[in-house]
Amino acid sequence: MDMSAATRMEAERSAPVTAQGLPAKVVARDVNVFYxxxxxxxxxxxxxxxxxxxxxIGPSGCGKSTFxxxxxxxxxxxxxxxxxxxxxxxxxxxxxxxxxxxxxxxRVGMVFQKPNPxxxxxxxxxxxxxxxxxxxxxxxxLEAIVTASLEKAGLWSEVKDRxxxxxxxxxxxxxxxxxxxxxxxxxxxxxxxxxxCSALDPIATAKVETLIDELRANYCIIxxxxxxxxxxxxxxxxxxxxxxxLVEEGPTERIFSTPRDQRTQDYITGRTG
Amino acid sequence: MAYQFFAALVLLVSTAxxxxxxxxxxxxxxxxxxxxxxxxxxxxxxxxxxxxxMLAVFVLGAPLVNWMAQSAALGxxxxxxxxxxxxxxxxxxxxxxxxxxxxxxxxxxELQQAAADFKSVLANGNWAVLGLSIAAGxxxxxxxxxxxxxxxxxxxxxxxxxxxxxxxxxxxxxLTTIGIVFSVAFETYRFFFDPAIKGKPSVTSFLFGLExxxxxxxxxxxGAISTAYGFVPLLVGSxxxxxxxxxxxxxLxxxxxxFLSEYASQKVRAIAKPILEIxxxxxxxxxxxxxxxxxxxxxxxxxxxxxxxxxxxSALAAGLVMGMMIIPFISSLSxxxxxxxxxxxxxxxxxxxxxxxxxxRQVLLPAALPGIVSAFMLAISRAIGETMIVVMAAGxxxNLxxxxxxxxxxxxxxxxxxxxxxxxxxxxxxxxAFALGFVLFFVTLLLNYIALRIVRKYREQYD
Ligand SMILES: Nc1ncnc2c1ncn2[C@@H]1O[C@H](COP(=O)(O)OP(=O)(O)OP(=O)(O)O)[C@@H](O)[C@H]1O
Ligand SMILES: [Mg+2]
Numbered sequence: 001m002d003m004s005a006a007t008r009m010e011a012e013r014s015a016p017v018t019a020q021g022l023p024a025k026v027v028a029r030d031v032n033v034f035y036x037x038x039x040x041x042x043x044x045x046x047x048x049x050x051x052x053x054x055x056x057i058g059p060s061g062c063g064k065s066t067f068x069x070x071x072x073x074x075x076x077x078x079x080x081x082x083x084x085x086x087x088x089x090x091x092x093x094x095x096x097x098x099x100x101x102x103x104x105x106x107r108v109g110m111v112f113q114k115p116n117p118x119x120x121x122x123x124x125x126x127x128x129x130x131x132x133x134x135x136x137x138x139x140x141x142l143e144a145i146v147t148a149s150l151e152k153a154g155l156w157s158e159v160k161d162r163x164x165x166x167x168x169x170x171x172x173x174x175x176x177x178x179x180x181x182x183x184x185x186x187x188x189x190x191x192x193x194x195x196x197c198s199a200l201d202p203i204a205t206a207k208v209e210t211l212i213d214e215l216r217a218n219y220c221i222i223x224x225x226x227x228x229x230x231x232x233x234x235x236x237x238x239x240x241x242x243x244x245x246l247v248e249e250g251p252t253e254r255i256f257s258t259p260r261d262q263r264t265q266d267y268i269t270g271r272t273g
Numbered sequence: 274m275a276y277q278f279f280a281a282l283v284l285l286v287s288t289a290x291x292x293x294x295x296x297x298x299x300x301x302x303x304x305x306x307x308x309x310x311x312x313x314x315x316x317x318x319x320x321x322x323x324x325x326x327m328l329a330v331f332v333l334g335a336p337l338v339n340w341m342a343q344s345a346a347l348g349x350x351x352x353x354x355x356x357x358x359x360x361x362x363x364x365x366x367x368x369x370x371x372x373x374x375x376x377x378x379x380x381x382x383e384l385q386q387a388a389a390d391f392k393s394v395l396a397n398g399n400w401a402v403l404g405l406s407i408a409a410g411x412x413x414x415x416x417x418x419x420x421x422x423x424x425x426x427x428x429x430x431x432x433x434x435x436x437x438x439x440x441x442x443x444x445x446x447x448l449t450t451i452g453i454v455f456s457v458a459f460e461t462y463r464f465f466f467d468p469a470i471k472g473k474p475s476v477t478s479f480l481f482g483l484e485x486x487x488x489x490x491x492x493x494x495x496g497a498i499s500t501a502y503g504f505v506p507l508l509v510g511s512x513x514x515x516x517x518x519x520x521x522x523x524x525l526x527x528x529x530x531x532f533l534s535e536y537a538s539q540k541v542r543a544i545a546k547p548i549l550e551i552x553x554x555x556x557x558x559x560x561x562x563x564x565x566x567x568x569x570x571x572x573x574x575x576x577x578x579x580x581x582x583x584x585x586x587s588a589l590a591a592g593l594v595m596g597m598m599i600i601p602f603i604s605s606l607s608x609x610x611x612x613x614x615x616x617x618x619x620x621x622x623x624x625x626x627x628x629x630x631x632x633x634r635q636v637l638l639p640a641a642l643p644g645i646v647s648a649f650m651l652a653i654s655r656a657i658g659e660t661m662i663v664v665m666a667a668g669x670x671x672n673l674x675x676x677x678x679x680x681x682x683x684x685x686x687x688x689x690x691x692x693x694x695x696x697x698x699x700x701x702x703x704x705x706a707f708a709l710g711f712v713l714f715f716v717t718l719l720l721n722y723i724a725l726r727i728v729r730k731y732r733e734q735y736d
Contacts, residue, residue: 077623079538105626112624116617119640128635129625179621186625 025050025190025220026071031085033066033075040066042244044085048237050189053212053221055231055252058241059267064224067241068192071222072108073101089190106133109183113195115175117167117182122159125167125178126150129186145185153181154211173204180211191215193223197230209234228268232256240264275335278403282327285410286320292414293319296421310428318427319417321434323410330406338398345394346387457714460707463699473701474502479708481505485671485682487691487702502705504712506673510588510681511716514663515656517592517677518599522652525596526603527645533604534611535633546608553601557661564594564666576678586668589677595662599652606651610644611637643728650724654717660685684713 024047033041041063048054056064066075073094075081087094094104106129117125126146129135136142146163150156155177159170167178176196183191193212197205212221212234225231231238232252239249240261248261259265294316301308308315346368347355354360364387370376371388372395380388421427465476474482482503529549533542569590576583583589614637622632638645660683668680669690691706698704 072624074620074624077620102626102628105624110624112617112620114617116615116621118618118621118636128622128627132625132627132631132635182621182625 023050024048025089026222027088027091028067028070029086031067031070031083031087033063033070034082034084035078036080040244041070044246046239046246046249048220048222050220051217052237053216053223053235054237054239055235056222056224056239056241057226057228057231057267058247060226062241063244064241065194067246068110068194068222068224071190071192072105072110074105074110076101106186107188108190108192109186109188111176111179111183111191111193111196114199115172115179117170117175117178119166119168121164122150122167122170122178123163126181126185129182133186135186149181149185150178152184152215153177154207154214155181171204173200173207176200176204176208177211180208180215184215188219190220190222193221195224195226198226205230228256240267242267278331278406281403281407281410282324282331285327285407285414286324289319289323289410289414289417290316293317293417293421293427296418297427300421300423307423309424309426310431314427314431315421315425317431319414319421321431322413322417326409326413327406330409331402334402334405335399338395338402341398342391342394346391349383349387349390454714457707457711460704461711464701464704464708467699470699470701470704472500473704478502479504480712483673485687487687487705500701502701502708504709506671507682507684507687507709508712508716509673509675510667510671511657511683511685511713513588513675513677513681514592514595514667514683515653517589518595518656519649519653521593521596522599522603523649526600526648526652527607529600530604530607530611531633533608535629535637546605549601549604551601552597553605555598557598557659558665560594560598561661561663561665564590564662568594569666572678581678583678584668584680586666586680587678588667588681591663591665591667592677594666595656595659598659598662599655602652602655603648606648607641607645610641610648613644614640639731642731646724646728650721653720657713657717657720658685660689664689684709684716688713 026046026048028044028046028048031041031044032039044067056068058064069075070083070087071089071094075083083095089104089108092099118128120128123146126149127136127142130142130145136145147156150159155174158174159165159178167175170178176199180191180196197208200208209230212223215221216234216236223231223234235252237250238252238255240247240255240259240263242263247263248255248259255264256268259268294312296319297308297310297312297315298305301312305312310318343365347361347364350364354364364384367376367380367384368387368391371380371384372392376388463470464473465479467473479502482501483505484501484503485506486501529545533546537545565586569586572587572590572593573583573585618636618640619632622636627635663683663686667682667686669682669686670680671682671687672679674681688706688709691702691709696703
């Protein structure tokens with residue numbers, strides 16, 4: 001990943017900083033999203049720091065997923081969806097027409113709400129990304145990437161003897177960690193997670209949360225969650241969305257202890273939902 | 274008789290439904306919740322209770338009466354005549370037509386007596402069957418009426434009856450298949466091994482013979498000349514044409530399926546898909562003369578322009594048109610299975626930075642493979658079994674060739690040629706058609722088996 005290393009260095013030279021003095025990775029300015037006539041996301045401004053976990057919380061339908069999908073341009077696949085405003089990653093406008101979506105998505109990984117491993121072997125699931133991006137020149141390089149990704153995702157010890165088995169044969173929690181390994185394998189800078197634990201039981205959830213905690217040292221992670229406890233456990237910063245607007249964003253402890261906005265207060269104390 | 278019976282059946286069954294329904298309501302006495310089953314189930318229960326015995330009496334009784342009437346008619350003749358199957362059947366036929374007033378010639382007194390006996394036994398017997406079935410129906414209705422109580426589990430009985438009916442349908446379908454296979458197998462056995470059949474080939478000369486010429490057996494004076502039942506040219510012809518057809522329809526069908534499911538907008542898809550499916554609805558006769566009158570001359574003209582020698586009926590013309598015929602089988606089914614791959618698979622692939630074509634090649638097609646292979650198998654089976662197009666466009670000459678520009682013939686065409694017009698059922702030529710059918714059946718079975726193995730090996734199952 002020469003390219004991403006270079007951009008990373010360049011980013012550090014003229015790094016924008018968040019209000020708290022952390023270097024910002026993802027910067028959104030006046031982002032609006034329309035689904036046809038429907039104005040789903042309104043004037044969102046936010047700086048998301050590099051290295052660390054940012055949680056998006058808010059009632060259902062408030063636009064969390066919509067905003068998340070703007071960051072890797074997955075909204076491009078929805079014909080009726082239109083995005084305005086500016087989002088930069090490492091100071092590079094990701095909606096710049098000269099930017100290659102394929103490269104962007106290689107740098108911004110995504111994990112979905114429902115585990116969606118490909119109906120391929122565990123090995124091929126993880127090798128899929130590196131193969132299409134040509135990250136490995138030899139078979140042994142590919143094997144090294146797969147092994148390292150599975151190790152980082154905390155799945156290696158459970159699957160190392162059956163890499164040839166189908167990924168869909170794993171348990172739900174294992175599948176979700178496989179999807180995380182798959183995302184890590186292309187060596188992204190940013191990992192987007194849309195309710196990654198909502199289909200998992202508490203034990204699998206705990207494993208995924210531990211994993212997120214380990215990954216935060218090396219990646220910029222953004223996680224959408226409906227669980228206040230989860231947001232408190234895994235995130236350093238929290239952003240609260242309500243009816244398509246970003247109401248407030250700040251350090252997680254501060255948002256949960258002394259929210260500045262009445263709507264945030266109502267939501268986290270369970271008065272709206 | 275049958276009319277009266279069915280009228281009585283409909284009448285009694287519908288009455289039984291209404292009676293059962295009413296009875297359930299009345300035993301519930303306004304407290305519908307206490308009934309174990311809904312009133313409609315009690316109605317159905319009574320209707321079934323009447324239907325089954327009535328039908329049983331008829332199905333068993335009607336043939337019995339017929340047999341009794343025949344025995345009565347035959348009773349007027351000598352035992353020697355009765356013992357001779359040929360005379361028996363002649364007498365019976367005459368007696369029946371006399372009884373119906375359709376007998377032409379002069380009837381002997383015995384025959385007249387036989388006809389009268391036949392008529393009276395049949396009439397009395399039929400009335401008895403009718404009466405008996407109505408009695409059985411009424412008795413069943415009375416029994417059902419008595420059975421209906423508040424806790425009676427009518428629903429269970431109706432469910433069980435449904436299960437039996439469905440099972441019986443499945444059994445009929447399976448038995449029919451088995452029956453067809455066995456009858457074809459039997460005639461094939463006769464073709465090869467029945468000593469009464471003259472001019473038949475040995476199994477090996479049939480399976481491996483390189484010459485097919487059954488026509489010579491038609492006239493006795495030609496019989497010795499060059500009758501040959503070599504199957505190989507037909508098989509090669511069938512496979513050659515099918516191969517050409519799949520070469521045409523495979524890529525066209527699959528690629529248009531991919532276009533429709535992944536690239537086309539909703540609007541284009543809504544228009545294009547039905548149009549493609551219309552192609553499947555064109556009768557093959559029409560496609561056949563299209564092949565013979567339009568495509569074949571075109572190919573010949575083209576071939577001549579390049580200095581090639583093209584027969585006016587060619588495997589290529591038939592194969593091309595047959596390919597057109599099977600495009601919709603491939604495209605429509607493949608489109609369905611590709612569309613059925615969950616959106617989450619596409620999202621997962623795109624989110625990793627895969628392009629559309631990478632996603633299609635590496636995720637969608639493998640996931641849809643079993644369906645795509647069955648689409649191809651269906652298309653191939655259709656192509657191998659297709660007759661009309663080949664008759665018109667590929668000719669009848671059993672050339673053993675792999676050259677698509679020559680005329681060839683196929684298994685199906687030969688079956689059709691043999692069985693069209695008059696033929697005796699125990700000549701080698703006629704029975705050859707059964708042997709061909711049997712082998713054709715095996716070829717398709719083999720292809721299906723291979724396809725199944727392929728699917729097993731490469732299937733990627735999403736849940
Ligand atoms: N593909 C789409 N087409 C039209 N409208 C959409 C589409 N996706 C989302 N929306 C609308 O945009 C709004 C925001 O949706 P979004 O999925 O971002 O909500 P969310 O915050 O992720 O909710 P949840 O917590 O339930 O996942 C909703 O009102 C939704 O109805
Ligand atoms: Mg969502």
